[in-house]
Amino acid sequence: AQSVTQPDIHITVSEGASLELRCNYSYGATPYLFWYVQSPGQGLQLLLKYFSGDTLVQGIKGFEAEFKRSQSSFNLRKPSVHWSDAAEYFCAVVLKAAGNKLTFGGGTRVLVKP
Amino acid sequence: DTEVTQTPKHLVMGMTNKKSLKCEQHMGHRAMYWYKQKAKKPPELMFVYSYEKLSINESVPSRFSPECPNSSLLNLHLHALQPEDSALYLCASSQGWDNTEAFFGQGTRLTVV
Numbered sequence: 001a002q003s004v005t006q007p008d009i010h011i012t013v014s015e016g017a018s019l020e021l022r023c024n025y026s027y028g029a030t031p032y033l034f035w036y037v038q039s040p041g042q043g044l045q046l047l048l049k050y051f052s053g054d055t056l057v058q059g060i061k062g063f064e065a066e067f068k069r070s071q072s073s074f075n076l077r078k079p080s081v082h083w084s085d086a087a088e089y090f091c092a093v094v095l096k097a098a099g100n101k102l103t104f105g106g107g108t109r110v111l112v113k114p
Numbered sequence: 115d116t117e118v119t120q121t122p123k124h125l126v127m128g129m130t131n132k133k134s135l136k137c138e139q140h141m142g143h144r145a146m147y148w149y150k151q152k153a154k155k156p157p158e159l160m161f162v163y164s165y166e167k168l169s170i171n172e173s174v175p176s177r178f179s180p181e182c183p184n185s186s187l188l189n190l191h192l193h194a195l196q197p198e199d200s201a202l203y204l205c206a207s208s209q210g211w212d213n214t215e216a217f218f219g220q221g222t223r224l225t226v227v
Contacts, residue, residue: 041221044204090156099170105156107154
């Protein structure tokens with residue numbers, strides 16, 4: 001079945017430490033790939049997106065993501081986490097062959113320890 | 115202006131009430147969306163409007179009725195809801211139906227009592 005998976009439900013990281021959030025997709029073709037962040041009770045904000053080209057994508061708030069076709073992955077990274085990065089992070093895909101619907105992974109909740 | 119504005123931010127309604135959620139964008143986007151998000155879950159697509167016409171209804175119960183009066187506005191009319199319909203309702207828009215980048219509003223927190 002076509003899907004997007006975020007294997008980690010929760011991640012706890014110390015402030016100043018690095019962060020990596022995993023995202024895997026299972027589609028026949030490479031979809032458009034996105035990472036969104038959601039603070040409690042708020043809407044979603046786009047961090048970055050990948051359509052084609054350079055596989056290392058820079059986003060807002062110091063985030064970057066790397067597309068690896070061989071692993072069907074699009075992992076999100078940040079070198080040094082700030083307390084304000086505590087939020088829910090969603091990986092999402094759009095596949096034209098699947099009707100252009102934005103499909104979300106289950107999300108990863110990031111907790112930041114002081 | 116890169117904002118999608120949703121009103122109200124919070125809504126409490128009884129199961130016999132009729133209410134409406136509103137969404138507005140002034141980015142010239144021609145696709146607009148309604149999503150429903152339950153606690154600790156990802157958003158689920160409900161409806162898609164493309165060029166002011168309903169293009170996708172994800173088998174949503176008829177007690178939810180969308181309306182797109184013009185290219186900037188999207189409404190969601192609510193009638194005879196159930197407590198399980200309590201959720202965060204998110205509106206989003208994108209330049210076209212190819213969904214290359216969707217902008218989300220802050221959502222309406224709906225509680226059905």
